[in-house]
Amino acid sequence: MPATQGDLDVLMEQAIRMLVVNSTGIGVDTSDIQGILWSAREQRIKRGINLIPSENRKSPKAKLMSWLGELAGLDGRYAEGHVGKRYYPGTQASDALETIAIAEAKDLMGAKWVDIRPISGNNVNMAVFLNYLQGGDFVMANTIYKGGHISHADVGSLGKRVTVRGRELKEHLIPIPVTEDGYHMDGVATAKLIERYKPKLIVLGKSLFLFPEDIGAITEICQQTGTRIYYDGAHVLGLIVGGQFQQPLKEGAEVVGGSTHKTLAGPQGGIIYSNLPPDDPLIVAIDKGIMPGTTSSHHLHRIPALIVTLREYKQHGPEYASQTIRNAQALAEALDKYGLTPDAKEFGYTRSHQVALNVRRLTGTYSKEVETWLDRNGIFANSNALPYDTSVFKTSGIRMGTPEVTIQGMREGEMDRIAWMFRRVIIDRANVSLESRDLARNFPDRMYA
Numbered sequence: 001m002p003a004t005q006g007d008l009d010v011l012m013e014q015a016i017r018m019l020v021v022n023s024t025g026i027g028v029d030t031s032d033i034q035g036i037l038w039s040a041r042e043q044r045i046k047r048g049i050n051l052i053p054s055e056n057r058k059s060p061k062a063k064l065m066s067w068l069g070e071l072a073g074l075d076g077r078y079a080e081g082h083v084g085k086r087y088y089p090g091t092q093a094s095d096a097l098e099t100i101a102i103a104e105a106k107d108l109m110g111a112k113w114v115d116i117r118p119i120s121g122n123n124v125n126m127a128v129f130l131n132y133l134q135g136g137d138f139v140m141a142n143t144i145y146k147g148g149h150i151s152h153a154d155v156g157s158l159g160k161r162v163t164v165r166g167r168e169l170k171e172h173l174i175p176i177p178v179t180e181d182g183y184h185m186d187g188v189a190t191a192k193l194i195e196r197y198k199p200k201l202i203v204l205g206k207s208l209f210l211f212p213e214d215i216g217a218i219t220e221i222c223q224q225t226g227t228r229i230y231y232d233g234a235h236v237l238g239l240i241v242g243g244q245f246q247q248p249l250k251e252g253a254e255v256v257g258g259s260t261h262k263t264l265a266g267p268q269g270g271i272i273y274s275n276l277p278p279d280d281p282l283i284v285a286i287d288k289g290i291m292p293g294t295t296s297s298h299h300l301h302r303i304p305a306l307i308v309t310l311r312e313y314k315q316h317g318p319e320y321a322s323q324t325i326r327n328a329q330a331l332a333e334a335l336d337k338y339g340l341t342p343d344a345k346e347f348g349y350t351r352s353h354q355v356a357l358n359v360r361r362l363t364g365t366y367s368k369e370v371e372t373w374l375d376r377n378g379i380f381a382n383s384n385a386l387p388y389d390t391s392v393f394k395t396s397g398i399r400m401g402t403p404e405v406t407i408q409g410m411r412e413g414e415m416d417r418i419a420w421m422f423r424r425v426i427i428d429r430a431n432v433s434l435e436s437r438d439l440a441r442n443f444p445d446r447m448y449a
């Protein structure tokens, strides 16, 4: 019988009992830490409705594999370098596991080259930028206000990479133009800027990511100018490999990076893949950017859980990704029905797992404050800059996503209930803690596994 959330609860209780026994004898006291972990489980797993789009939960089998990885001692080992060419001895198990993970990922991603060593999506980005770019290069990316991730910004690893001897070169980081609605890449304007600046790299992909990027509009000009196309698919990786979002490699992106714990719903980590040959200068630079550039050992205990996740995704990914998007669309429609019209209504609100809601327009209050109203009611969705905001400290938006509620088994009917809770909290200023807790309790398990 497959492991369930209930089995994990029993294991957690047993582990805590063992820790309590130990803390009364020799060794350090752990009771305060246990208390915090117990509350975390109560607040975010048992009682909360989690709509933070970058978060998710692994399957019980993948969680057990993470623990087995630690119990087997992989958390204390190094495996620098590539399989078969490591800097330390004793890496047979790590080599075997990494070989399986790479083979599973190549198969799932439809890619000839995969690297699973980066330990996060941000770490993937740093590895791409570190060796391929030099100070003074021109690059293009989405700004934070238009949904770009902080690592694509002037204050992030991309912006810092194009500085020269510490001198900021903000004009070398060229924003990707978007259409008037703020949520779509303006392919024509982007192509013109590429022609003019001949950037060395364009970074597609976003953190507030409602609609696909217009990759087709820039492939030809990028070939002419020698601009390489990197797609940061951290948020939408599970939707891509589930076949429900744009297919960046087929559309002309050369390399795709991502996180393994967002819509892919696996252990925390990064992944990068491509169909370029391994001796392509971009791949050579990324390989060196990963090791020795940004990663030494690569947190080996997560690899067994990653293998489980990739296998689960092969079986259930398309169904999960499709329901995740349908839930986001249903959530947006229900919010609209209850008087909280999300952004991008004229485009069907979203084609991804995310919905953007301007709460400042509804309440006169900045979204950071509204985020706390929701938090007090057991609903977790993060405050976010929207395309028309001008300060990251005075934002209008609540960004919500459906990856975790979908993986718990919720469907369109539950999205309606969640939208009604938003209405009660944001407009009526009512308390819905009991409703949110009841909904969470009805979906204790992790489905699609």
Ligand code: DSN
Pocket (backbone or CB within 6 Å): 053, 054, 122, 149, 207
């Ligand atoms: N915090 C994540 C996001 O939401 O985009 C990634 O860093």
